[in-house]
Amino acid sequence: MSASSDDAQFMQEAIRLGLLHLGQTSTNPSVGCVVVRDGKIVGRGTTAVGGRPHAEPQALAEAGELARGATAYVTLEPCSHHGKTPPCADALIASGVSRVVISVTDPDERVSGRGIAMLRDAGIVVETGLLEEEGRHSLAAYLTRQTKNRPYVILKLAVSQDGMIGRMGEGQIAITGPAARAEVQQLRAETDAILVGIGTAVADDPELTVRIPGLQGRSPVRIVLDPLLELPLTSKLVRTARQVPVIVVGREEVFGSETGEQDLPPSVLPDISPTRGEIDSLPASVQNVDLGTSGQAQPISPLVGEMPGRAEGGIPTTNANETTAQLESRRQALESAGVEVVYCHPYHPEQLLPALASRAISSLLVEGGAKTARLFLEAGYVDRILLYQGPGTIGQGGIETPIRKTDIPSDFKHVGTRIVGDDSLDEYEREV
Numbered sequence: 001m002s003a004s005s006d007d008a009q010f011m012q013e014a015i016r017l018g019l020l021h022l023g024q025t026s027t028n029p030s031v032g033c034v035v036v037r038d039g040k041i042v043g044r045g046t047t048a049v050g051g052r053p054h055a056e057p058q059a060l061a062e063a064g065e066l067a068r069g070a071t072a073y074v075t076l077e078p079c080s081h082h083g084k085t086p087p088c089a090d091a092l093i094a095s096g097v098s099r100v101v102i103s104v105t106d107p108d109e110r111v112s113g114r115g116i117a118m119l120r121d122a123g124i125v126v127e128t129g130l131l132e133e134e135g136r137h138s139l140a141a142y143l144t145r146q147t148k149n150r151p152y153v154i155l156k157l158a159v160s161q162d163g164m165i166g167r168m169g170e171g172q173i174a175i176t177g178p179a180a181r182a183e184v185q186q187l188r189a190e191t192d193a194i195l196v197g198i199g200t201a202v203a204d205d206p207e208l209t210v211r212i213p214g215l216q217g218r219s220p221v222r223i224v225l226d227p228l229l230e231l232p233l234t235s236k237l238v239r240t241a242r243q244v245p246v247i248v249v250g251r252e253e254v255f256g257s258e259t260g261e262q263d264l265p266p267s268v269l270p271d272i273s274p275t276r277g278e279i280d281s282l283p284a285s286v287q288n289v290d291l292g293t294s295g296q297a298q299p300i301s302p303l304v305g306e307m308p309g310r311a312e313g314g315i316p317t318t319n320a321n322e323t324t325a326q327l328e329s330r331r332q333a334l335e336s337a338g339v340e341v342v343y344c345h346p347y348h349p350e351q352l353l354p355a356l357a358s359r360a361i362s363s364l365l366v367e368g369g370a371k372t373a374r375l376f377l378e379a380g381y382v383d384r385i386l387l388y389q390g391p392g393t394i395g396q397g398g399i400e401t402p403i404r405k406t407d408i409p410s411d412f413k414h415v416g417t418r419i420v421g422d423d424s425l426d427e428y429e430r431e432v
């Protein structure tokens with residue numbers, strides 16, 4: 001094997017390691033590092049859960065004396081200044097490594113290039129840009145937050161053969177099968193927050209948690225866009241709010257509040273962790289398959305035991321004439337149940353997203369419904385689209401998907417099509 005393919009293989013391993021803690025490192029990126037001596041990996045590291053320690057000191061500690069004269073492969077430029085942990089560039093220099101290979105340079109201007117300069121000044125050979133596309137993909141949430149001051153937004157939708165995402169008044173409908181649903185659970189576990197509109201929260205009564213054995217502790221923060229605070233106190237979201245945080249985004253004008261995003265109430269989220277550079281301000285290969293649409297289409301039935309939607313009177317309703325006092329009492333009831341209510345215009349993602357980014361949310365999974373998905377798509381804030389297509393049809397009363405394979409915006413690249421159980425997944429991505 002040539003030196004360069006060796007390099008690619010070791011960087012691939014560093015990227016794989018970095019992916020292990022996606023969604024668990026707060027505002028720090030989940031970085032991977034391997035230390036290689038005489039063609040063998042002698043140290044491995046992933047940014048720890050919570051964001052600290054960083055990947056490099058862990059990999060160097062495992063390598064010990066074997067790091068001397070070795071090569072370190074790291075997915076992101078090593079940090080260069082003192083924060084809550086000493087600079088990783090210093091740790092690399094002290095370890096005696098002779099070469100450092102980096103996939104992605106840090107876009108933060110307080111870090112960018114400095115880590116590399118420190119290493120070079122110490123006589124270490126530094127190479128950058130190896131497997132940069134894969135590296136950027138693995139660090140997409142961090143890079144988006146750093147460069148765009150908002151979370152990386154993934155839109156996931158399950159669509160029937162006839163282009164529907166649900167049926168009016170029927171609550172949750174099983175459009176996709178268990179394999180696709182398990183994938184979505186895994187995706188939730190790798191994401192900081194998950195967001196739905198009040199229409200979905202009411203119609204589907206979803207829990208939006210991770211229920212994969214062993215990963216139950218990795219449920220993301222759950223966010224509901226709910227201008228009039230209609231989220232029922234009996235909903236699964238509210239009933240589980242003390243176990244997994246729920247944020248309801250109410251509409252500030254409704255409350256006559258002057259509150260701006262910078263004045264959002266204290267969060268139930270953990271304190272913001274400093275970034276990789278301790279700055280206080282803040283998957284798998286794809287198999288290409290041609291599916292076509294000619295498969296046998298089966299009608300889809302509602303899931304058994306689902307909560308009735310608004311149309312069946314399954315929830316308390318509200319109207320525009322409600323008094324501020326009624327809304328205030330609903331806010332208090334939600335807060336007493338452990339829900340955090342924030343005031344920010346729910347249908348202005350340009351205000352909401354930076355507010356979420358300032359609260360340690362670097363990745364956001366938008367799970368619908370139709371209006372909410374359209375809102376984020378039309379505002380141009382979606383970075384990745386996952387379109388799961390089930391084999392059945394919904395027919396009359398169906399809620400049309402806000403996006404189809406045929407109308408994906410032109411700046412998205414089609415990553416591929418994959419079979420997932422009886423369903424298919426089309427994945428699209430914009431450049432980070």
Ligand SMILES: NC(=O)c1ccc[n+]([C@@H]2O[C@H](COP(=O)([O-])OP(=O)(O)OC[C@H]3O[C@@H](n4cnc5c(N)ncnc54)[C@H](OP(=O)(O)O)[C@@H]3O)[C@@H](O)[C@H]2O)c1
Pocket residue numbers: 156157158159164165166167168169170171172173175196197198199200201203204347367368369370371372373375399
């Ligand atoms: N297959 C899937 O992947 C999937 C995922 C999630 C949900 N769903 C289905 O989608 C359905 C719910 O979809 P939905 O569109 O009614 O609900 P939604 O997007 O969850 O919530 C929309 C609610 O927000 C209000 N709203 C007002 N202005 C808005 C704006 N600019 N942007 C966003 N929302 C705005 C809407 O009020 P108005 O009605 O007054 O306009 C509506 O009450 C359910 O049947 C659910 O099962 C399917």
